[in-house]
Amino acid sequence: MSESSSFYSSSVGKKILMAVTGMILFFFVLFHMAGNLQIFIGQVELDRYSRFLHSVPEILWLVRIAVIFSFLVHIIAAVQVWLQSRRARPIKYKVRANLATDVAARTMVWTGPIILLFVIYHLLHLTYGAIYPSLFEEGQVYHNLIASFQLWPIAIVYIIANLGLGFHLYHGLWSLTQTLGWTHPRFDSFRRVAAAVIGIGIAAANIAIPVSVLAGWVS
Numbered sequence: 001m002s003e004s005s006s007f008y009s010s011s012v013g014k015k016i017l018m019a020v021t022g023m024i025l026f027f028f029v030l031f032h033m034a035g036n037l038q039i040f041i042g043q044v045e046l047d048r049y050s051r052f053l054h055s056v057p058e059i060l061w062l063v064r065i066a067v068i069f070s071f072l073v074h075i076i077a078a079v080q081v082w083l084q085s086r087r088a089r090p091i092k093y094k095v096r097a098n099l100a101t102d103v104a105a106r107t108m109v110w111t112g113p114i115i116l117l118f119v120i121y122h123l124l125h126l127t128y129g130a131i132y133p134s135l136f137e138e139g140q141v142y143h144n145l146i147a148s149f150q151l152w153p154i155a156i157v158y159i160i161a162n163l164g165l166g167f168h169l170y171h172g173l174w175s176l177t178q179t180l181g182w183t184h185p186r187f188d189s190f191r192r193v194a195a196a197v198i199g200i201g202i203a204a205a206n207i208a209i210p211v212s213v214l215a216g217w218v219s
Contacts, residue, residue, distance in 0.1 A: 011084050014077040019176035021070040021077070026169065028067050033205050036145075039218060043142040050141040071119075078112060111168040118161035125154070149213035157209045166203025168196050 038046040043125040053060060067179075121131070126144055129136030132154070135147040150157045173195035178185065183191070 011081055014081045015179045018074055018077045018081065019179040021074040022172050022176050024066065024070040025074060026173070029165070029202060033202055035211060037205060039142060039145055046142045047140065050139065075116065082109070094181035095103055107167045108171055111164040114161060114164040115168060121157065145209065146213055146219060149210040152214060155214045159207050162203045162206040165201045165206070169202060170199030173198060
């Protein structure tokens, strides 16, 4: 217990927990994106996919618990690391080195809370139907997406949130490879490019859904 407590109390321990939980959340986001992109195949396929996910509630809830736990641990560890960093450097630097890295890191302060608020909004909107309940039909995923994204305020919320997600994934993927020691001078530039491509790719794929509905390309 003392070793575990000592590990978690250190900033390195917290960053490792952030990296591991971040990886779990990344794969969930990837899987979620792949499922939602079936909207471009058609209503039958997307609704069939939704019914398949709900056909085994035990597995569904196991995944939900793992994601919720990872999400909470990720947030708590991130806040604690940020507070430790603030306490260690109460006076800001007059001159900053590595401005590109600092800009990417500073976006995490904003994109983290944006993603948290969006997750709450997303659950209330498309899981429980509490937002615009007149547009929500239980189990009709395709209908719910089309009916919602035809309203530009909802589409804008999803677009902005996924822009934040793209920035967050870019810096998060770069950071977790650094934290877990997956680094080498010969491959560091590739890691940064790969993180950017993945972050932009996932954000663009998610944004394509509300944009396509709003533009009338999917109806």
